Amino acid sequence: MSAQKSLMGRFRESDFLYDFKRSPVTVVSFVIVVMLILLAVFADLVAPTNPFDAGSLNLMNGFTPPMQPNAFTGETFYLGTDDQGRDLLSAIIFGLRVSLFVGLTAVILAMVLGVSLGLIAGYRGGWVDSLIMRAADIQVTFPSILIAMLIFGIARGLLPPHMRDELAITVLIIAIGLSEWVPFARTVRGTTMVEKEKEYVQAARLIGLGSGQIMLRHILPNVLSPVLVIATITLALAIIAEATLSFLGVGAPPTEPSLGTLIRIGQDFLFSGEWWILLFPAATLLALALSVNLLGDWLRDILNPRLK
Amino acid sequence: MKSLTTRLAVGVVAGVFVSTLASAETIRWARAGDSLTMDPHAQNEGPTHALAHQIYDSLLQRDMSGAIIPSLATEWAALPDNPNVWRFKLRKGVTYHDGAAFDSEDVVFSLNRAMADGSDMKELLSSVKEVRAVDSHTVDIETHGANPLLVNNLTNMFMMDKGWAEANDVMTPHDVAKGETNFATMNTNGTGAFKLVSRSIDEKTVLTANPNYWGKSIYPSQVTEIIYTPIQSSATRVAALLSGEVDIIQDVPVQDLGRVSSTAGLKVGTAAQNRVIFFGVDNADGPTADLRVRQAMNIAINREAIKKVVMRDQSDPTGVIMPPFVNGWTAALNEYPAHDLDKAKALMADAGYANGFDITLNCPNDRYINDEAICQAAVGMMGQIGINVTLDAKPKAQHFPFIKGGDSDFYMLGWGVPTFDSHYIFNFLVHTRTGDRGSWNPTGYSDSAVDDMIVSLESETDLAARNATIAKIWAAIQAQQMYLPIHNQVLNWGMKDSIEFAVQPEDQPHFQFLTFN
Numbered sequence: 001m002s003a004q005k006s007l008m009g010r011f012r013e014s015d016f017l018y019d020f021k022r023s024p025v026t027v028v029s030f031v032i033v034v035m036l037i038l039l040a041v042f043a044d045l046v047a048p049t050n051p052f053d054a055g056s057l058n059l060m061n062g063f064t065p066p067m068q069p070n071a072f073t074g075e076t077f078y079l080g081t082d083d084q085g086r087d088l089l090s091a092i093i094f095g096l097r098v099s100l101f102v103g104l105t106a107v108i109l110a111m112v113l114g115v116s117l118g119l120i121a122g123y124r125g126g127w128v129d130s131l132i133m134r135a136a137d138i139q140v141t142f143p144s145i146l147i148a149m150l151i152f153g154i155a156r157g158l159l160p161p162h163m164r165d166e167l168a169i170t171v172l173i174i175a176i177g178l179s180e181w182v183p184f185a186r187t188v189r190g191t192t193m194v195e196k197e198k199e200y201v202q203a204a205r206l207i208g209l210g211s212g213q214i215m216l217r218h219i220l221p222n223v224l225s226p227v228l229v230i231a232t233i234t235l236a237l238a239i240i241a242e243a244t245l246s247f248l249g250v251g252a253p254p255t256e257p258s259l260g261t262l263i264r265i266g267q268d269f270l271f272s273g274e275w276w277i278l279l280f281p282a283a284t285l286l287a288l289a290l291s292v293n294l295l296g297d298w299l300r301d302i303l304n305p306r307l308k
Numbered sequence: 309m310k311s312l313t314t315r316l317a318v319g320v321v322a323g324v325f326v327s328t329l330a331s332a333e334t335i336r337w338a339r340a341g342d343s344l345t346m347d348p349h350a351q352n353e354g355p356t357h358a359l360a361h362q363i364y365d366s367l368l369q370r371d372m373s374g375a376i377i378p379s380l381a382t383e384w385a386a387l388p389d390n391p392n393v394w395r396f397k398l399r400k401g402v403t404y405h406d407g408a409a410f411d412s413e414d415v416v417f418s419l420n421r422a423m424a425d426g427s428d429m430k431e432l433l434s435s436v437k438e439v440r441a442v443d444s445h446t447v448d449i450e451t452h453g454a455n456p457l458l459v460n461n462l463t464n465m466f467m468m469d470k471g472w473a474e475a476n477d478v479m480t481p482h483d484v485a486k487g488e489t490n491f492a493t494m495n496t497n498g499t500g501a502f503k504l505v506s507r508s509i510d511e512k513t514v515l516t517a518n519p520n521y522w523g524k525s526i527y528p529s530q531v532t533e534i535i536y537t538p539i540q541s542s543a544t545r546v547a548a549l550l551s552g553e554v555d556i557i558q559d560v561p562v563q564d565l566g567r568v569s570s571t572a573g574l575k576v577g578t579a580a581q582n583r584v585i586f587f588g589v590d591n592a593d594g595p596t597a598d599l600r601v602r603q604a605m606n607i608a609i610n611r612e613a614i615k616k617v618v619m620r621d622q623s624d625p626t627g628v629i630m631p632p633f634v635n636g637w638t639a640a641l642n643e644y645p646a647h648d649l650d651k652a653k654a655l656m657a658d659a660g661y662a663n664g665f666d667i668t669l670n671c672p673n674d675r676y677i678n679d680e681a682i683c684q685a686a687v688g689m690m691g692q693i694g695i696n697v698t699l700d701a702k703p704k705a706q707h708f709p710f711i712k713g714g715d716s717d718f719y720m721l722g723w724g725v726p727t728f729d730s731h732y733i734f735n736f737l738v739h740t741r742t743g744d745r746g747s748w749n750p751t752g753y754s755d756s757a758v759d760d761m762i763v764s765l766e767s768e769t770d771l772a773a774r775n776a777t778i779a780k781i782w783a784a785i786q787a788q789q790m791y792l793p794i795h796n797q798v799l800n801w802g803m804k805d806s807i808e809f810a811v812q813p814e815d816q817p818h819f820q821f822l823t824f825n
């Protein structure tokens with residue numbers, strides 16, 4: 001109990017919190033991200049309707065403008081409805097959940113993969129290092145969205161049709177995860193190469209610890225802080241990658257839309273003046289991606305002593 | 309000084325004038341989807357025929373109003389002493405794009421090619437017994453019985469050069485459902501108004517006017533070049549028209565009709581299309597094999613809502629898979645049942661599916677007007693009676709072979725009727741699947757009495773008796789709720805004011821008819 005208190009106390013007096021409070025942009029970004037995450041987590045409780053339940057939709061509610069009663073049904077929606085009569089507010093909240101879930105899990109996948117490969121490459125050196133890092137070099141020559149589309153395409157081709165929609169989200173996560181591991185691997189490898197020459201690693205090696213244990217127990221904790229920064233920035237990238245894939249029609253299915261899918265639907269109605277279908281999901285995506293990015297930037301500055 | 313300025317000005321004006329004239333002869337044409345193949349007999353599909361019509365000719369064709377007019381045949385009639393034989397007089401002096409002469413050998417070859425394995429045009433010629441060359445410019449087509457409507461089946465039956473086919477090993481069409489391709493998939497040699505210059509699938513196809521075209525003096529023939537670009541996204545397609553990047557689009561999205569027609573320099577041509585959109589369901593296996601389930605699905609579809617919201621009134625809801633253009637159509641058949649969820653749920657319960665079932669809906673997303681949006685709406689409507697639908701929307705290039713493969717339990721299809729007769733619908737969509745009939749009937753529906761009646765239509769010369777049989781077949785199909793009809797499409801072509809072009813009910817622009825004003 002007391003240990004925890006002192007931890008809180010230490011946090012309250014830390015540079016970290018001090019810097020955080022002094023940066024209004026960061027505070028605002030943080031609040032936005034927390035709010036959006038809470039909305040996504042408690043979507044079932046917060047959203048007025050469940051937009052994924054196709055049977056509950058009334059097509060006659062389609063194209064209702066925000067805050068105006070529908071011409072046929074008389075129902076009113078805060079942010080209006082899309083072409084299928086889905087309440088946009090609910091669709092955005094549920095879409096946010098899809099986007100954040102895909103983004104977070106994809107980043108975790110990329111992180112686990114990148115950190116492991118980076119550790120092995122940096123620690124082992126030699127041909128293992130060459131192999132892993134050349135693979136990374138080759139991968140970065142392609143834009144990551146292209147890699148994600150390639151993986152997505154292959155996976156869809158291999159899956160039987162009835163499983164495609166069920167596994168669309170999983171495939172999306174794997175596709176984005178596999179396309180974003182390189183920055184993690186490169187950073188971790190560099191730091192590992194520096195760390196492995198230090199005395200504490202040499203000492204660990206002398207007392208006969210295995211390489212796995214040295215990597216995980218001794219080196220890993222010392223290379224984590226840059227990983228945290230990359231993870232935050234990659235999260236923003238992953239959310240945008242998911243939106244891009246869905247916008248291109250290869251991501252989340254239209255019956256269970258993510259933010260990108262909603263934007264794709266909305267862009268068809270820009271010329272006809274039904275602006276709300278595009279604007280609200282796009283604004284939400286912008287707020288989310290921008291806030292996460294600003295947080296990541298701030299974290300990078302804070303955790304890098306050379307920038308202080 | 310002054311005269312120099314004037315002269316300069318005149319020069320500039322003249323230059324601008326000349327350059328507009330030159331560029332005005334190029335037509336930049338866009339629609340949602342590309343042609344599926346350049347092989348004229350491999351796919352019986354609207355956009356495929358629409359592009360093929362620029363390059364290849366058929367014996368007779370429909371003009372922009374839909375009336376049958378001569379093309380490569382100048383005269384045709386059944387022989388007075390034998391009604392089973394139609395005699396066609398061929399146009400003389402016609403050459404292919406490579407210079408070879410067109411003659412009766414090519415007609416015999418082309419019609420046999422269209423009846424060969426791999427052809428998607430077989431059903432149109434199922435009444436044909438033999439095609440014979442009488443002399444170099446006369447051809448006889450003998451049918452199994454007298455077929456008074458044979459000529460209606462020939463408007464999309466394109467003529468290829470036998471020598472060219474032999475030289476390039478394209479004696480038979482490639483089977484699209486099996487994923488085959490051949491030389492003719494990407495190369496052409498027709499007698500049509502335009503020659504293929506270059507083609508990049510789903511991107512751009514360039515055609516140039518055929519200097520030796522036989523119809524040069526018959527049609528206005530003002531277009532010298534066609535640049536055809538499929539643009540799947542409706543917003544992008546409309547933006548291309550609004551910005552002047554393209555001159556004509558065949559499918560103005562319904563939500564943008566007001567915007568396009570109120571834009572200066574643009575107009576919208578509207579016409580009812582000879583095409584019906586419907587859902588196919590498995591009639592033989594699974595929950596939909598139960599008639600009550602199909603009836604429940606049929607009345608769960610809210611056609612009025614689809615018309616109002618998805619189509620913005622640009623459709624004509626129907627209860628039968630037959631557009632009003634077609635012989636056999638009646639207002640009674642066209643009537644659709646009221647949307648009735650309670651009755652639908654009761655039917656589902658009767659059939660033992662009170663808790664519904666899972667099914668996948670296969671849908672194209674670049675073929676019909678708002679195809680994917682209609683399917684999405686259907687997902688919701690089926691959900692209201694407990695049917696949990698997974699939507700699988702794909703480009704038509706993947707959708708059509710999948711449907712034809714017979715693996716779909718629930719799918720969207722549209723059907724245009726180039727012959728303007730019910731027999732065409734029956735032979736492709738209703739007849740039991742055999743080698744040469746029923747190729748687009750993957751539903752498993754099979755009724756030998758109906759099959760016999762369909763075949764009998766091909767040799768029935770008494771039109772009253774024929775129409776009675778047609779009505780009987782429709783009654784049988786409707787009683788079984790074989791298909792779930794949605795609506796007939798309305799065409800909206802968006803184009804520049806400077807173009808004079810009638811909207812053709814088959815959605816086929818024939819660019820030799822286009823004039824500039």
